[in-house]
Amino acid sequence: MPFGDFLTYWLAAIAPTRLKPATLNSYEGHSRLYIKPALGKRGSTASPPSTFACSSRSSRAAASAACEESTRHAPRKTGRAAP
Known part of the structure; x- marks a missing residue:
């Protein structure tokens, strides 16, 4: 069952x-x-579970480990131009 259908049922x-x-x-x-x-x-x-966990404000504390893991290798935006 697709997640959207399950969500509709659950709600x-x-x-x-x-x-x-x-x-x-x-x-x-x-x-x-x-x-x-x-x-x-x-x-x-198409999206890994961490995609949705990172975007949910209500579950930030519970999802922080998943967010860290999914963004660990992503470059950080510093606002500065590259030298």
């Missing part, structure tokens, strides 16, 4: 029984505005 069937209404509303909004459009651009199988 409709599982989340309402486990989350407060305001939290559910927030999750639905983030899903609609950020997660699903990102899946549409990248495809649900």
